[in-house]
């Protein structure tokens with residue numbers, strides 16, 4: 001019975017991909033889902049809630065909607081939260097945390113509104129069970145979310161616990177790792193599934209792989225490994241939880257895993273920092289996909305294609321002050337900086353005019369034109385001028401948010417044939433690189 005209303009929040013830009021994923025996991029047709037900015041709503045069962053937690057790569061959490069009603073002030077919010085039968089979800093012995101978000105709410109203090117929700121929960125449980133729960137903001141047993149619009153208050157109980165991007169395999173982080181959910185959205189945006197229509201593997205390569213997030217998400221998809229197979233969930237502490245149902249879901253997921261997707265790896269990663277390659281290797285081992293990924297050290301400006309068949313490159317390249325391009329471009333920029341300002345102790349350089357990064361992208365573009373004909377390259381970047389810096393014309397641009405940073409995932413189709421023939425006159429601003 002689909003008695004619950006489930007809401008799955010996601011990063012802006014990901015809603016459409018998430019709707020497709022929810023249909024695949026629950027069987028509910030996309031036409032019956034409600035997709036809004038920032039999430040997807042689906043009517044589902046408690047079993048669906050567990051399945052979505054186990055299998056969704058794109059959702060931030062799975063919430064159960066418990067109340068939605070108009071409000072004018074904090075008393076209205078208290079009333080909405082007090083009407084919820086919290087006593088069927090958890091006991092007063094368990095700790096709680098209330099989080100509140102708002103869009104155009106007229107209320108002055110969201111903290112005070114959150115306090116009123118907490119009071120309503122505590123009062124209700126004291127009336128029904130004779131005791132009130134305590135608050136634990138660090139490691140609560142139960143998380144409650146309230147969302148306020150200009151006149152509607154919606155109250156949810158969370159079933160995920162830790163946010164879903166925490167898959168349980170990442171211990172080694174790079175300097176700017178992607179969230180796993182965003183890496184999965186990047187893979188979804190490319191349409192890469194591992195195999196082509198003839199069942200042949202399609203190579204996927206991240207030449208700036210850092211701690212390996214894109215590669216690991218892609219490999220788990222190719223091997224059909226559930227993203228939540230290695231972690232615990234908030235629903236395990238809620239009263240409707242039935243351990244035997246959960247065990248069956250996990251066993252089904254495990255049985256559906258593929259040991260190998262092809263006779264040899266077709267997912268490749270490299271990074272100029274050997275420390276990162278090491279991190280990626282250890283993360284891949286913990287994620288159960290090390291046999292499916294080939295990792296190397298090396299400069300993206302020098303690495304040759306890892307496979308004879310062309311495939312998909314997918315990366316979030318170095319950007320901005322925190323991560324500057326290293327390797328050949330970085331060294332050149334460093335030596336120029338050295339002649340201007342004396343010796344510097346940094347491994348990588350970044351100039352206030354961003355010139356080092358520009359050098360990197362110009363060189364990357366000519367390296368790819370020369371050596372990667374037939375590949376499509378997808379780059380996630382907040383730099384909307386990246387195509388013109390590379391003198392490429394994108395064939396797709398997908399808006400995605402990296403936390404608070406608005407980005408684009410640009411697709412460039414690298415033309416088959418001689419680089420020289422395709423090269424633009426030196427001073428052209430953009431180069432059409434039409435579909436191969």
Ligand SMILES: C[S@@+](CC[C@H](N)C(=O)[O-])C[C@H]1O[C@@H](n2cnc3c(N)ncnc32)[C@H](O)[C@@H]1O
Pocket residue numbers: 174176177178207208209210211212213214270271272273276298299300301316317318319323324325326327328329
């Ligand atoms: C934004 S991070 C990528 C993060 C990665 N997606 C992850 O989730 O960990 C950019 C990466 O590019 C690498 N890098 C910088 N310059 C490079 C170059 N010339 N060749 C290859 N990798 C480079 C950095 O070492 C860093 O790991």
